[in-house]
Amino acid sequence: MAQPTLASLTTLRLGGPVERLLTISDPVAWPEAVRAVGQRDEAAPVVVLGHGSNVIAADAGHPGTVLVMNTRGITATRVDQETVAVTVQGGHPLTDLVAWAAAEHLAGIECLAGIPGATGAAPVQNAGAYGQQVSDTLDHVTAWDWEMGRLRTLPAEACRLRYRDSRFKAEPGRWTVLTATFHLTHAQAAPVVYQPLADELGVRVGARPPVAEVAAAVLANRHRRGLLLDRHCPDARQVGSVFLNPPVSASQAVCWSAVGCPVHTDSDGQLRASAGWLLEHVGCLPGHQVAEGVRCSDRRTLTLTVHGEATAAGFRDALTALGERVREETGVVLRPEPVAVGAWSTVQPRL
Ligand SMILES: Cc1cc2nc3c(=O)[nH]c(=O)nc-3n(C[C@H](O)[C@H](O)[C@H](O)COP(=O)(O)OP(=O)(O)OC[C@H]3O[C@@H](n4cnc5c(N)ncnc54)[C@H](O)[C@@H]3O)c2cc1C
Incomplete structure (x- = not known):
């Protein structure tokens, strides 16, 4: 049987081989899954996945167990x-x-x-x-x-x-x-x-x-608005929004609102600017090619889509480049929304 890959488990369809894949479909079988995983491995902790719609999985794959939660009810x-x-x-x-x-x-x-x-x-x-x-x-x-x-x-x-x-x-x-x-x-x-x-x-x-x-x-x-995951559309390989709406100070909020940037207060009272607006402000419009095989969706700058021969490393570099451009031109720091999983390095990368 072919070795499973993270690409087959994630919506970006990127990511290398998985050493061991366990799919949990029956809640009653959970103790069995725990036994199968065995001792907690600090070097390669268990990676849990649902539908893989919010992860960037490493090209090197995962040298441990990937648990896919498929329990229903x-x-x-x-x-x-x-x-x-x-x-x-x-x-x-x-x-x-x-x-x-x-x-x-x-x-x-x-x-x-x-x-x-x-x-x-x-x-x-x-x-x-x-x-x-x-x-x-x-x-x-x-x-x-x-x-x-x-x-x-x-x-x-x-x-x-x-x-x-x-x-x-x-x-x-x-x-x-x-x-x-x-x-x-x-x-x-x-x-x-x-x-x-x-x-x-x-x-x-x-x-x-x-x-x-x-x-x-x-x-x-x-x-x-292109916010549904449609496996048949050209923008199917995506993880939704790639950046969180960044926190801004009260004075930054006044300054950015004045030039049209939507700013809202989150449920903890933190002011947040629109990451999508900031990207467009620095010239990344829908359809913008960010890197080889990675571009902004035709309908929404904040969604990056993958085409052709892209790699997870290329996707991550594209995020870094976009974040850097926004920081240089606006002083606002963007943080990625999707989570890095798998063997990026011994330490989980801070994207
Ligand atoms: C088109 C599109 C639109 C989206 N729109 C939104 C939106 O409007 N709002 C929003 O918040 N998000 C949105 N997302 C992001 C994503 O769908 C959500 O974050 C979703 O909750 C991820 O679910 P998943 O099963 O795919 O998680 P995965 O991608 O499989 O996992 C995401 C993270 O959760 C962990 N995880 C998964 N399952 C478990 C578990 N059972 N126990 C512990 N950890 C677990 C993983 O290890 C990983 O760190 C969108 C994504 C896409 C592709």
Whole structure:
């Protein structure tokens, strides 16, 4: 049998051979998977993947175990008259979960419609869009702690969810999220806070349309803006946004807003400028060729797409070059959103 590669497990379709691939489809088989992995290897910690839509996998591959979470299932338990605790297996596609919740008229995650990936990966970067994020509704996760060698239940506060960040991202190799439990409500959707979504729905910001309508409008808006993962379109090899919206000081915010840069305050009160706007400001427009085989999507500068014979190293260098250009011309430092996995070096690179 051909040796598996990280390229076959990731949406960029980059990355070299994997020493050992374990796909977990049955939650009951988890203890068996732990036994199969054996002792924690500091030099090549287990790499956990969902759908590989937010990783840059090393050309050298991974000299250890890659665990792919493919467990499926949703269970719902009533908490009180309004609230339902929804426990989701780590490998369950997030898009399917959102569609299920919309069909059940359960509010709280409708704006996450269309975000690719597995539900267990969503807390890793506190996935969010259109003014909603995982931290709004996550109650707790169950996770395997590879450091302690035991199953842990982490309440949402212990996950340290921040803007596209979490404890799981900060402690790579330590955690595998097995289930995530959300508290959703039998109510109308939360008030719409994002103007393009309000426009899509034909309502005012602050309106509360039915959950299914909001989820459908999010999908329509993502489709128009090239934010859906379509394996058949020319931009299919991508990881979504490549940079986080960078934090800016109050004076930088005033300065950049004055010239048209969108600036927003994140849920921790941090001012953030639009990474996409900054890229365009320094001349990287949609379709811009950044490096051999790597260019900005035709529809969106902040999405880098891979074509032809690109390498993971080339993709990473393209990010570094873009970040450098923005820093030189604006003084603002961009940080990549996707995570580097595999044998980049003995130390995980700080991209
Ligand atoms: C077209 C497109 C649009 C996107 N839009 C958005 C968006 O609007 N908002 C947003 O936040 N993100 C977005 N993303 C990024 C990505 O889809 C999300 O971050 C998603 O949550 C990643 O899920 P995944 O299963 O693909 O994770 P992977 O890429 O497989 O993994 C990502 C990270 O999580 C870790 N991980 C995965 N599963 C587990 C687990 N069970 N336990 C512990 N660690 C785990 C991995 O080791 C890795 O560090 C987009 C990506 C694409 C391609």
